[in-house]
Amino acid sequence: MNYPKYPLRESRNSTLFEFTSVGDKGSIQKIIRFSATESENIYNLGFGNKVSVVDKNFTVDDTTINDNGDRDKILATIAQAIKIFTRSYPENYVYFTGNSSSRNRLYRMAISVNLKELSKEFVIFGILYDGYLNSTKVISFDPRENFAGFLIKRK
Amino acid sequence: MGKVKKRTTIKEIKDYSDMVVTYDPKLDGVEVIFTSNKLEEANKVIRNLELPKFDEDGNYIP
Numbered sequence: 681m682n683y684p685k686y687p688l689r690e691s692r693n694s695t696l697f698e699f700t701s702v703g704d705k706g707s708i709q710k711i712i713r714f715s716a717t718e719s720e721n722i723y724n725l726g727f728g729n730k731v732s733v734v735d736k737n738f739t740v741d742d743t744t745i746n747d748n749g750d751r752d753k754i755l756a757t758i759a760q761a762i763k764i765f766t767r768s769y770p771e772n773y774v775y776f777t778g779n780s781s782s783r784n785r786l787y788r789m790a791i792s793v794n795l796k797e798l799s800k801e802f803v804i805f806g807i808l809y810d811g812y813l814n815s816t817k818v819i820s821f822d823p824r825e826n827f828a829g830f831l832i833k834r835k
Numbered sequence: 836m837g838k839v840k841k842r843t844t845i846k847e848i849k850d851y852s853d854m855v856v857t858y859d860p861k862l863d864g865v866e867v868i869f870t871s872n873k874l875e876e877a878n879k880v881i882r883n884l885e886l887p888k889f890d891e892d893g894n895y896i897p
Contacts, residue, residue, distance in 0.1 A: 688856040689858075690856050690859065691858075692858060696862045717878050718878045722881055722884070726869050728869060728870070731870075737866045737868060738867045738868070742871050777873070777877065779871065807881075816881070816884050818884060829877070835893060
């Protein structure tokens, strides 16, 4: 993804990243966190605004949409963080999902547009989730499907 | 034998050709609390997820 990106700052273990979004509404501190989940080898990608810091505790708002006018640059920056994380942990999957169906559509479109390039380095899957049956199914990424979430892993 | 990743200090820049990333020690040991419960939601979805299978060459088996 040869888009402009923000410079990233990272923790030593490459599970926490910070960058500054600069746009129409000013400068906003952003956090990307790769968190272990209950499933071995799957890390959840969390992302949002750093709203407070107390000692070594960051509170991150991952529900607000800022409309800072730099959506594509932010997506490209998150993609960079995924690249860095998966270089350190190539055996792990990264799981991510949006807060809404429209946000998931955005992620789906971003992956679709860049699928050819992303596929050189990653295998990408979508998760179909049936909340009624509480069942999940993983399939290869398909731009036509409405996925509940995405799994990505380095080849 | 894999290439060992070189660690950098905060003033150094890692060159991954198209990446600009610096190590920031202030991020070490940080606990992150998200305002949503997305991690919990993620665990619900992936709790019983059957991960994709790959052959010996690393090719995905649909």
